[in-house]
Amino acid sequence: MNPVLKVIYGRKSIRSYENKNIPEDIKDEIIKASIKAPTAGNMMLYSIIEVADQSKKDTLAKTCDDQPFIAKAPLVLLFLADYQRWYDYFIYSEVPELCNRMNIKIRRPQEGDLFLACSDAIIAAQNAAIAAESLGLGSCYIGDIMENYETHRKLFNLPQYVFPIVLLCFGYPTRKQKNREQASRFDKQLIVFKDKYKRLNKKEFNNMQKNLEEKVVKVNHFLPGAQNIGQHIFLRKFNADFSKEMTRSVRAILQNWLHE
Ligand SMILES: Cc1cc2nc3c(=O)[nH]c(=O)nc-3n(C[C@H](O)[C@H](O)[C@H](O)COP(=O)(O)O)c2cc1C
Numbered sequence: 001m002n003p004v005l006k007v008i009y010g011r012k013s014i015r016s017y018e019n020k021n022i023p024e025d026i027k028d029e030i031i032k033a034s035i036k037a038p039t040a041g042n043m044m045l046y047s048i049i050e051v052a053d054q055s056k057k058d059t060l061a062k063t064c065d066d067q068p069f070i071a072k073a074p075l076v077l078l079f080l081a082d083y084q085r086w087y088d089y090f091i092y093s094e095v096p097e098l099c100n101r102m103n104i105k106i107r108r109p110q111e112g113d114l115f116l117a118c119s120d121a122i123i124a125a126q127n128a129a130i131a132a133e134s135l136g137l138g139s140c141y142i143g144d145i146m147e148n149y150e151t152h153r154k155l156f157n158l159p160q161y162v163f164p165i166v167l168l169c170f171g172y173p174t175r176k177q178k179n180r181e182q183a184s185r186f187d188k189q190l191i192v193f194k195d196k197y198k199r200l201n202k203k204e205f206n207n208m209q210k211n212l213e214e215k216v217v218k219v220n221h222f223l224p225g226a227q228n229i230g231q232h233i234f235l236r237k238f239n240a241d242f243s244k245e246m247t248r249s250v251r252a253i254l255q256n257w258l259h260e
Pocket residue numbers: 011012013014015067140141142143144166182183
């Protein structure tokens with residue numbers, strides 16, 4: 001198999017790391033790969049913060065839905081959707097004066113700009129995850145970085161047009177993690193369509209349920225009250241406190257981003 005596909009197919013999220021530092025040249029390689037990722041208009045609408053301070057890692061381990069492994073990760077990278085740099089540069093480049101001359105109303109970063117910047121940041125993050133995997137490291141995304149905005153804003157000194165979109169933890173996988181089975185995926189026909197979107201029918205939902213059952217029932221039991229996998233996932237993920245906190249926090253970020 002070609003080596004790129006081998007890395008992609010072999011990857012799994014790693015949440016437990018050997019107590020071993022990551023050499024600087026390996027870190028540099030991961031960052032280099034990250035910033036080689038495609039980026040909208042070649043504008044690099046993202047920033048990356050290496051969270052090296054142990055007390056900050058400890059805080060994240062709590063604020064990102066109580067996930068202690070974050071504090072133990074030898075490398076933690078925070079990916080920020082970032083329009084602040086370009087907006088500041090526009091001001092520095094006297095764009096307001098240009099707008100005045102041309103009788104244009106100056107535009108601030110808006111929703112579309114935010115989504116584009118999020119795409120940039122996430123694509124850069126995935127390059128880092130794949131590069132790390134190819135170098136023998138494991139990684140795990142932390143989506144919960146979107147929670148507790150007020151705390152994270154202070155912790156990392158985030159200005160208005162910066163949105164903390166994903167956190168990535170890296171480290172050398174423990175033997176147990178290395179040998180752990182990979183997570184399964186839904187069958188391709190549930191996910192990939194031709195030419196137009198397709199809503200799933202009963203037969204396809206049964207197929208989806210089979211996939212979920214394989215994934216969930218083997219490891220966990222249903223949560224109290226749940227009678228099937230759909231109900232279990234609803235309670236465990238969609239309706240969980242962390243999801244509600246994420247929505248509250250994202251609304252606060254948006255409010256700040258869109259504030260004129
Ligand atoms: C956007 C995003 C957010 C995630 N957030 C978390 C997280 O907060 N904690 C965690 O342990 N795993 C997190 N993961 C990892 C997923 O749980 C993992 O990718 C999924 O279960 C599939 O397993 P695999 O990566 O081993 O194939 C996240 C993944 C993505 C893409």
